[in-house]
């Protein structure tokens with residue numbers, strides 16, 4: 150499908166284009182293997198000399214067609230699905246960094262990503278410097294080192310709802326000859342297309358809005374094709390020097406604008422194997438078909454909830470980037486003029502204990518370790534997703550101890566607000 154189609158059309162018809170007599174609906178290629186006529190044909194696939202499927206750990210047609218749809222939505226050149234958002238973020242960084250390397254990342258991150266970067270990847274010898282995303286450019290500049298290989302940030306951070314100044318981060322990354330990787334999970338390409346603002350690689354936890362129904366865990370990495378690896382060849386030997394495991398192939402020379410994803414598939418997916426199943430990719434695709442409709446409703450419902458909370462005398466604070474007067478309203482209007490996401494953060498007067506009582510009294514909204522799907526849900530990050538972080542780390546990650554992460558679904562707006570109203574009344578009693 151050509152890139153001149155609008156996102157709404159791509160959501161429905163992108164990625165898979167059936168030919169005469171083929172099924173109208175994306176087929177599930179439930180097969181680990183693919184048949185070939187002779188040994189030479191198969192050999193060429195192993196040498197990356199020919200294109201084709203041979204083993205679903207590396208590539209599967211259903212998964213590839215869904216990755217292609219997400220790639221079209223983001224305006225990229227190549228994409229791959231992964232088993233989870235965690236795998237996507239790990240692969241995205243590990244594809245260009247190894248032991249002895251360094252990454253600059255915004256400190257406002259999803260708790261799992263923060264743990265991945267500062268605990269697990271640290272053990273692998275990759276060091277991360279977490280920076281305040283709102284700090285002036287000159288301040289963030291100081292975090293860079295000669296061995297810095299990438300810059301990382303979330304378009305809208307989970308759960309602190311900090312809107313990343315993508316242009317600022319892209320400028321910093323490019324001044325140091327490294328790519329900007331942006332986790333676009335919360336905004337989705339319906340509300341923000343980070344490549345248009347200078348990001349080089351985009352990642353997703355497709356588990357969230359993209360699936361939208363809390364049915365499948367998954368992830369995706371998309372390459373813009375814009376970063377010139379050869380211009381910074383000394384920093385990225387994995388892409389610009391021969392790969393011994395493929396008879397000396399040089400990814401950047403062989404694959405040009407798709408080199409980054411080709412390497413991630415051929416090396417990292419081959420060796421680590423966090424692939425998405427074709428069944429899950431099929432379900433993800435069903436979610437993608439309504440992404441544009443759901444995001445609109447998530448955003449209008451969330452804005453109504455945020456406005457209600459702002460007017461409630463028992464609410465201590467509310468953060469929602471689309472809310473008039475919010476600290477990030479300016480950046481939200483610039484990068485996401487159609488709306489941001491369906492997640493609202495707030496705290497109740499009475500602090501942490503009152504916030505927990507509120508959550509326990511909700512009836513329509515359920516306590517689940519999830520966010521960003523059609524059903525309204527709630528979580529207390531300091532007690533749940535971010536409970537591994539100490540008080541100081543919580544503050545650094547922008548997670549206040551009383552923060553309630555309220556994920557507004559696509560149900561009726563008045564029903565959601567009525568549930569909040571009765572739970573607040575019960576919590577403050």
Ligand SMILES: Cc1ncc(COP(=O)(O)O)c(C=O)c1O
Nearest residue numbers: 233234235259307334354356367
């Ligand atoms: C912004 C963000 N990135 C990555 C992840 C990890 O994704 P997954 O749970 O699919 O592994 C999450 C999960 O909540 C997230 O919110």
